Amino acid sequence: MNRKRWLLIGLGVIILIFGAVFSGWRELEGNALQETIDQTMGDDLTIREGSGDKKIVVIPIHGTITSESSGSLLSDNTTYDQQRLLDGIEALKADSSVAGIILEVDSGGGEVYASEEMYNAIKQLKAEKHIPVYVNMKSVDASGAYMISMAGDKLYAHPETLTGSIGVILTQPNYSELADKVGLSQNIYKSGKVKDAGNAFREPTEEEKQIFQGIIDESYENFVKIVANGRKMNEDNVRKLADGRVYTAKQAKANGLVDEIGDQNAVIDRMIKDLKLDHPSVSYMPMSTGQWERFASVLGYVVERIESHWSSDTQSGSPASLEKLMHQTHSPVVWAIYGGITE
Secondary structure (H helix, E strand, O other): OOHHHHHHHHHHHHHHHHOOOOOOOHHHHHHOOOOHHHHHHHOOEEEEEOOOOOOEEEEEEOOOOOOOHHHHEEEOOOOOHHHHHHHHHHOOOOOOOOEEEEEEEEEOOOOOEHHHHHHHHHHHHHHHHOOEEEEEEEEEEEOOOHHOOOOOOOEEEEEOOEEEOOOEOOOOOOOOHHHHHOOOOOOOOOOOOOOOOOOOOOOOHHHHHHHHHHHHHHHHHHHHHHHHHHHOOHHHHHHOOOOOOOHHHHHHHHHHOOOOEHHHHHHHHHHHHOOOOOOOOEEEEEOOOHHHHHHHHHHHHHHHHHHHHHHHHHHOHHHHHHHHHOOOOOOOOOEEOOOHHHO
């Protein structure tokens, strides 16, 4: 570990121990840091206490679904972290006391790849353990999140849930007019005529548009198949509903996209009744292990915040940030995400 990082960790320890607040770091003041510590160090994952020998585990699907993990043990049931979720699901396979799974979904979707990976992981868990999976939809369960929900046996939407948005999207910025105005240009050396397809500093060709639309169409058809299989619907009927719109809970139920309308308690009560369980406990799937690891994650959070203030790359309009932006435009990602949701 380099000298600068040791210095940053040392500063982080000082902040945690003495509660020192530096004037430039408003985000670490008062409640912000305290909430971070509480969320990380806390062990309260229980939703319902139980005296029986079986339990129901709630898997949280919250926030934007992405294959990029935070790399921090700060991840808890309020933060989406693909790898930590996958690790937790793998651990559940060895737990014989798990009788059922509830997916608690509050997400407008995200990457198609990450969404399908999570969908497959839950399907595999269900198949290997021979246990049911119910879905508890919160505020939003749309696009990639709805894809994940297709692993569920019964889908419950809250009366105020927005769901559906079945479809995929690929957006590419176009800075060509701005680049012309400020005199910005690129020298491109490529091995094929479409190697720089998606370049944000020029207009796309018709051939490039067709290439990207072909990617979208293929991904969309796969999404339709997943929904048709999960909801036991004809694919043509799914396509009629899959124009990207979201549905209210009542609309979704009328169109066969959900089974029932109810809150978390309704989902839990139904699973207990269906499985004939005797006072099972209900808790969130653990997302972290060990007090030291949690403490270390808080230090990591502090270091990350300090580095963000010291890094000149974060300054708007800096040459480094512009270069980073230019590189990002060459990395197309297909999303299954509801356009009305912002972080």
